[in-house]
Amino acid sequence: MPAASILQTSLSGLARALVQQGRLSEYDVEAVLGEAAANSRSFVSQLIASKKLSALEVAEVAAQTFGFPLVDFDALDPEQLPKDILDKKLMQAHRVVALHKRGNRLHLAVTDPSNLQVLDDAQFQTGLVVDPVIVEDDKIGRYMESAAKSDTELKKLMEEDTTSIGDLLHNLGDDTSEEVESADDITAASDNELVKLVNKIIIDAYNQNASDIHIEPYPGKKKTRIRFRKDGSLVNYIELPAHYRSPLVTRLKIMCDLDISERRKPQDGKIKFKKFGPLDIELRVATCPTQGGVEDVVMRILAAGKPMKLEQLGLAPKNMENLKSCVEKPYGLFFVCGPTGSGKTTTLHSVLGYLNTPDTKIWTAEDPVEITQEGLRQVQMNPKAGLTFATAMRAFLRCDPDIIMVGEMRDKETTSIGVEASLTGHLVFATLHTNSAPESIVRLLDMGMDPFNFADALLGILAQRLAKRLCPKCKKPYVASQEEMRLMLDEYCEELRNTERFKREGEAAQHAIHEEWMQRFANDKGQFMLYEAVGCDNCDSTGYRGRVGLHELLVGTDPVKKHIQEHARVAEIVATALQQGMRTLKQDGMEKVLQGSTDMRQVRAVCIK
Ligand SMILES: [Zn+2]
Incomplete structure (x- = not known):
């Protein structure tokens, strides 16, 4: 009979198995397949709806024939299922649900494991190796309905927003x-x-x-x-x-x-x-x-935030290069400093995200844990229960760390443990509540750090601010006047007054910077375009939307380390660092003004000393 040969070649493995085991006739299968196509349903769903077999019977045949485990879907806790792994359309159309993700494998609840297209799609969408688990069609169907319902309820609630x-x-x-x-x-x-x-x-x-x-x-x-x-x-x-x-x-x-x-x-x-x-x-x-x-x-x-990619932090190319070479060292101390709300934790998490690989153990002590990252072992501080930054750091040292991150180093105890940990082969990250990178050094020494150990351990210090970003929708370009540019150049060079080069060359050094600006920022007519804040619907009529990071990265070079050992003054450390290519927060901000991201008013507002 020709129908039999069609059955042999074009039917799914499950339908074929049901026929071969005498549960269904070939005629039944054809009828169900026809209805399934008409109702845009899966074969199994239509089969259950036709009441020819129970959902449990079909699931048992599927499990036995293909050798996959059969799981009672009702016994699972819906709250524990990983959300947003699979596309909703795929889930609804074929009644598949992601159950559990471990490493690069995904347990996927399915009703028909012989539908290879679905398994392929799931694998493609998730990038994970899919291990099918058989569930009963009626149970997974009820779950889908209630999930869809709570989805619309959520949408309705959010729409109440109107x-x-x-x-x-x-x-x-x-x-x-x-x-x-x-x-x-x-x-x-x-x-x-x-x-x-x-x-x-x-x-x-x-x-x-x-x-x-x-x-x-x-x-x-x-x-x-x-x-x-x-x-x-x-x-x-x-x-x-x-x-x-x-x-x-x-x-x-x-x-x-x-x-x-x-x-x-x-x-x-x-x-x-x-x-x-x-x-x-x-x-x-x-x-x-x-x-x-x-x-x-x-x-x-x-x-509950997710970390930003290092590339999204808005670091100038030179700063990015230096930052990467600092944090790629196997051990040492690295600090991010700035006032409250300057994005220190976001930056540290981006750095940790960059270093977060399967061969690296990362412990973090945070208060509060605001950003979570898979792969990191994150610990919430609880001073009432005796869990402080210092106790957490001591515990980490007994827990075989490669990298330790400490929310804040504000006293001698945590700082000493940090220095000690970095000198015994660990990479230690922390935030500091200081204004500038060079000032941080003086503050840490004032806390009683041993200058020699500290100089040995220091990889670098990144100072950071967030300046308001000009609203991209309404900012208004204008050609900067020569006078405006001259004042900007003066303000920029004022930061460099104490460097050897400016003491030696004066005007010539300033002229060199102007030349550099012309190359980097001016248009082909030799004009500098700056932007004015205007205000529109996109920015609550403020002219600004979102923020842009300003950075000052002090690298722990040999001359800087020498200054630390000699207890040098802040001004000396700044001059040396600038000589070696560091840009101050204000200078970084001014370059971002020249790029059109923000304006001088915002840069000055966050760079007050
Ligand atoms: Zn706007």
């Missing part, structure tokens, strides 16, 4: 006439609205890329002001009627398990927002009693 905070407030009743002092006075109905309001504030802050939320109540009938910190500056978000201030603060305290009756002392806690809203973020919360018997709340958004 109801503005103003509408929400309107629902709450913008009534300033009466003063409600206690949270008990808020009725259950408005309670629900209040929960929505708090969620809305947090979701808005997150969506607007804010780093912090400031809640600032005033006594009496004055409104409570809420501001967001975005790209380093505070911007007004909304003002709430006075009678919300207590319920609002109470709600926030409840969310992070703080004592709601304690209103006279500062408290701190953490909100795991996943418990309350549709976002998987954490917020570090601090309360502080303020004048008039009210309480302020400030929240830092700790978005």
Whole structure:
């Protein structure tokens, strides 16, 4: 019969096995295949729907015939399944779910392991070797439905975003006439609205890329002001009627398990927002009693971040080259310094990401762990439990490290352990709360470091700032006047006054830099294009969007090490480093102005000494 030969050649292995085992007739298979094609379903799903066989029967045949394990999908914890590994279309169309990833292998739940196209697609999408695991079609189908449902629910919740905070407030009743002092006075109905309001504030802050939320109540009938910190500056978000201030603060305290009756002392806690809203973020919360018997709340958004690639940090080519050669050394000390919010941790994580290979053991001590990277062993500090930077570092030294990263070196103890670790063959990274690279050296020596050990260990120090980036959509180009360029050149060269070369050559040295600028930044008419901030929808009418990193990399060269051993003054260290090619933060910033990334006002604002 011709049908039999068609069956032999064009049917999937599973259909063939079902026929050969006498579970289905060839006629059944053909009918099911026809319906499956008409309904754009998989063969197995259509077979179960036709009720010719149960999902369990099909799964058992698949497992026995092809020798793959059969797993009860209902017994798995959906929360533990790796998300976003596979394309949703592939998952839905063929009912496949990623179960577990280990190394370069992926366990994939499938209903038909003989559908090689699906296995190929999964392998192609993930770049992993796929190990099929058989599951029952009805169980995986129910999971898919509920996942799709929670997807749409999440979307709906995020879309609720389109109801503005103003509408929400309107629902709450913008009534300033009466003063409600206690949270008990808020009725259950408005309670629900209040929960929505708090969620809305947090979701808005997150969506607007804010780093912090400031809640600032005033006594009496004055409104409570809420501001967001975005790209380093505070911007007004909304003002709430006075009678919300207590319920609002109470709600926030409840969310992070703080004592709601304690209103006279500062408290701190953490909100795991996943418990309350549709976002998987954490917020570090601090309360502080303020004048008039009210309480302020400030929240830092700790978005579960991923590391940036080293190339995305915006390092000038020379700095990038020097940075790589510093951190590729097998041992030594490397610091990143700058004030709070200058992106030190982001940079360190990018460096660790660059060094994170299977043959390297990396331990990190952080407070808080904001960026996570697979492959790193990251430890959250917990001073209350006795886990401090110093104890963590000592523990790491017993745990066979290659690289150790310490959130902050702020005392003699952590610094000594760091120096010791680097001299015994480890690469040690840390951040410092200092302004400039040369100043860091003096600060560390003041802490009581042995100058000889420290000089031996030092690989380099990177100082960093974040300047506001001109909004690419609205920035307005103009040709810089000769006067403007002359002033810029003077300002740039002022940084070099104390170098041997400038003392020796003066004007000639300055002229050489102008020539270099002409080559690197001027257009073919010999003009320099600079940009003005304007303001548009893309940038909240500020003219700026996002930030650009400014860097000053001091390399631990022999002359620098000699200065350290001799306890030299900052000015001497700076002069030597500049002589060897270091650019100061301001100079790096000015080059980024000439490239059109930012403007002088922003560079000066972050480079104040
Ligand atoms: Zn703009």
